[in-house]
Amino acid sequence: MILLAATPIGNLGDASTRLRDTLAGAAVIAAEDTRTTAKLLRLLGIDARPELLALHDHNEHERAAELVDRARTEDIVLVSDAGTPTVSDPGFRVVQLAAEQGVEVTAIPGPSAVITALAVSGLPTDRFAFEGFLSRKAGERDRFLGVLADERRTLVFFEAPTRLAATLTALAAAFGPERPAAICRELTKLHEEVRRGSLEELAAWAADGVRGEIVVVVGGAPERSVSPETALAEVQALVASGERLKDATRAVAAASGQSSRELYAAALASRP
Template sequence: MHSNKIGTLYVVATPIGNLQDISLRAIEVLKKVDRVAAEDTRHAMQLLNHFSINKPTLSLHEFNERERVGVLLAYLQQQGESVALVSDAGTPLISDPGFLVVREAKAVGIPVVPVPGPCAAITALSVSGLATDRFIFEGFLPAKEEARRQRLTLLRHEKRTLIFYEAPHRLLDTLQSMSTVFGSQRKAVVARELTKVHESVLAMDLAALIAWFTSHPDQQRGEIVILVTGAEEEKQHAKEVIPKEALAILLEELPLKQAVALASKITGERKNVLYELALSMKGNA
């Protein structure tokens, strides 16, 4: 049945592990919407059932999002339904599907309302001990080693804290790639199973992390966030030229006046100052 009312698309953040982290508003929205679009409907049903919410669900994942956009827009525009968009865990669209739906909904004037809550990247950053004033989120790195190293190489001189997601079976390979590109002494953090029973946040340099996880294969599992400290300020390729040092070198090869003139050009120091300095150096030689 056609409705004159346009529905609202709610982007609802859900717990990343501990169900008690769901917000009161998220529960309220999930109870009042007509439908829930979920990355995995079976996973979503577990969440809904836990809070005694009975709503029809629709799958929306990376493999069907493009074709599901039209279906969802029809529910929102033509049927006037309100829809909650949820991912398996955390905030939708952050390394999860939903971007196409949100973009198209906004393009046709459908209200899109955020219902904020957990996000693994921010949760990990808050307890990492790394700088939090400036950071970048890179999501998942490429699975193949060469492509992964190429991506990391582009980030080698990035000064902001780097945040990545990674699959358990690629943890060691990724840490090794990071060590190769960033250097084994770069400080990093591996945050696992955040908000869950086996939560751990391990901060070491990359070499130590590789050694630790190699010797603890049972810890190479679960949901993983890797954080890497930003590169230090680049050291100047040439150290500051000190007038006295420049003069000492030039005086070995050139007459005094030429050495003074050239030293003035190199250092920006006044010639008369350098001349007096050169005379004193000559006198002490």
């Protein structure tokens, strides 16, 4: 089978007994960076010398078939540099192919920067969306944030420290400067820091430079108070721009809190 093994995101004490036993007994480990995994084995006091295979963004498509084929007859342990494999890390293509071919996949649960940041952010956790890293290209990033501007769920992003200030400034422009957010830095490590505030305040703080691994958590869009007449006008404008009526009513209903069914019926009734 294929075992997806979550590794510590900072604190080695978060390595579970099950993870330690699995790594100690593994014959084959597919790792995002074999050097990082070899170091982890040493730090955990594991003397075993498994076969370490590189599995990263640049070779996963080609290596997935090999790993899945080998998993028919032997266990393959899959790890990323930190956290849970497949979550903004290599492994998805392997799991996808294994599922298609009937090869068993299981997980050794453990640390996740996404869930850890969400839990300590102080923002709503009942509904959230993980968006990974934003595009490095400003135009693509800003267009994508425009799509997310009315998203009601809490949003979680990864970001490099060198781009954090620019990203927070872009978030403030797209979502509004007062939108609440939290910057979670160096989670579970010695210098862990969680800084909360508005996007505008956090952008000003980050302008001086930030170091470490960063997770950005942003509160969802507040519920809009929109009248049925205004919501209908928004639907009509979207339809006039070429969007299908069903898609337009669904989008406006989600953003305005109006009933999608009633909006659809009103739009039909308003047609000449």
